[in-house]
Amino acid sequence: ILNVEQSPQSLHVQEGDSTNFTCSFPSSNFYALHWYRWETAKSPEALFVMTLNGDEKKKGRISATLNTKEGYSYLYIKGSQPEDSATYLCAFALYSGAGSYQLTFGKGTKLSVIP
Amino acid sequence: GAGVSQTPSNKVTEKGKYVELRCDPISGHTALYWYRQSLGQGPEFLIYFQGTGAADDSGLPNDRFFAVRPEGSVSTLKIQRTERGDSAVYLCASSLRDRATYNEQFFGPGTRLTVL
Numbered sequence: 001i002l003n004v005e006q007s008p009q010s011l012h013v014q015e016g017d018s019t020n021f022t023c024s025f026p027s028s029n030f031y032a033l034h035w036y037r038w039e040t041a042k043s044p045e046a047l048f049v050m051t052l053n054g055d056e057k058k059k060g061r062i063s064a065t066l067n068t069k070e071g072y073s074y075l076y077i078k079g080s081q082p083e084d085s086a087t088y089l090c091a092f093a094l095y096s097g098a099g100s101y102q103l104t105f106g107k108g109t110k111l112s113v114i115p
Numbered sequence: 116g117a118g119v120s121q122t123p124s125n126k127v128t129e130k131g132k133y134v135e136l137r138c139d140p141i142s143g144h145t146a147l148y149w150y151r152q153s154l155g156q157g158p159e160f161l162i163y164f165q166g167t168g169a170a171d172d173s174g175l176p177n178d179r180f181f182a183v184r185p186e187g188s189v190s191t192l193k194i195q196r197t198e199r200g201d202s203a204v205y206l207c208a209s210s211l212r213d214r215a216t217y218n219e220q221f222f223g224p225g226t227r228l229t230v231l
Contacts, residue, residue, distance in 0.1 A: 032217040043118060044222040051217055089157060098170035101218040105157030
């Protein structure tokens with residue numbers, strides 16, 4: 001059974017603080033790691049697809065790093081804003097045959113940014 | 116363009132009833148996935164379609180669950196004899212079958228199913 005772990009489970013930060021959270025995943029048979037942001041009552045929004053060891057990706061104030069050898073990825077948010085409040089999910093893409101790249105998700109990190 | 120849409124957004128039913136959940140993928144996306152998120156868990160894979168065929172149904176929990184995609188576009192997830200444990204958010208995702216984009220999946224907003 002594939003295990004994808006995220007920590008912390010939830011996080012409260014003040015507006016303007018920077019924060020980061022962790023996703024750990026199996027280090028073997030790596031294909032890709034996805035980060036999603038999921039706001040209540042909306043669709044999960046794709047943030048990053050991480051594919052190569054040492055990858056660093058950035059979108060505005062949000063960035064992510066990847067270490068496939070040790071099996072972890074970090075997501076960083078600089079200068080958190082209330083609109084960053086959401087659940088952040090990471091997902092390990094596993095090729096399961098017949099063209100299926102099913103995603104195995106962690107339980108998510110719920111971020112609340114206090115104005 | 117339009118994203119993935121799912122209907123209904125909420126469904127409340129009684130134990131033992133039959134329900135259908137609909138997913139309308141992004142136009143041109145040949146791959147379609149269903150996931151289920153139970154309370155306190157991350158989304159879990161249910162079934163994958165490539166075109167009209169269910170290429171991987173290894174995540175369906177039992178034979179009460181069935182899904183179809185008859186014309187290779189809209190998909191319907193069908194649950195017979197619903198149980199309280201089926202209560203969850205059911206998510207649909209679609210993607211291009213394109214290794215250049217690492218088969219990135221685009222999600223709908225989900226259907227929240229509550230079985231009383």
